Amino acid sequence: MEFYVGWSHSDAIFTNYFPNSPILVSGVPDNRGAIRRSKIKPEKLILDCGSVFYVKQKSRPTLKEIYNIQTSMLEECRPRSAYLVHFDEPMFTKTTLSEQYMAMERTLFNAYEYLNLFSISVLPNYVEPMGVIQGFDEASIEFSAYELTKMGYKNFGIGSLLTKNHKRQIQMIKCAADVVGPNNLHVFGVTGIPQMHAMVEIGVRSFDSTRPTMAAAFFQVFYSRPFRTYFLSKSHAKISSPRLDEPLPCDCPICRENAADLFIPSPREYMRLRSVHNYYHLQIAFNDIVAEKNGGDIDVLSNVLRARN
Incomplete structure (x- = not known):
């Protein structure tokens, strides 16, 4: 099981710190050309369609235009493996059953059109399409998954989970995995610790x-073993959660250089440093869950976290 860190053009370049980090990038205009800035290009890549971004816009590009953005980004790095995700219709903006059903139908139509577009393209063998399972209950998830399977998809991602509570998220992930097989399933945007335990158990x-970048932007730092979150004491956020005014012991690349940089709230360059630190500790928490499941040694550091010398 692998953890892809979500990335955009204004974020820290995680692969410069952790060369083996799998990366997910959205096919939106601002991200076009951004991967070229990486000293170390990602070896494993998911290029999604940016639907969460586009659904908020007054107009959206065509399926072909999104596909062209994705393939141009693919040419920037030539990874070892890559998945291209068709345009889906997110359900978090849909309030009625009718709207949810139409969103699911639209997602399936886009999946069909996208697969046709993919099939006539000449792409390397390491590039594969990924179908998006959208549903609002178990029955609709099963329907969506079966339809994508009939179209010919072999790789699947389940979306529209962000507004669900963690128990409901786990139920929906399990439902999708039962249809398409957990080894073929990617889960979009879900990383709570209980959900990670469940996903490892399910075997997605x-x-x-x-989350590493979002938490950093909101003046939060992670630490692991045990996993916990602190707000910076110098931030002006009005919160009751634990605050921290100095760094704890840490071996991440940022703390080895100057741990005090994590505690400078702004400008954005310090947020980027916090996000690298946060990724390091979230990855450790995930590695420990996997090791516990497999009966291994939780002190073993994943290759993903071995910073370049």
């Missing part, structure tokens, strides 16, 4: 998260 292939 991968998941992604922007």
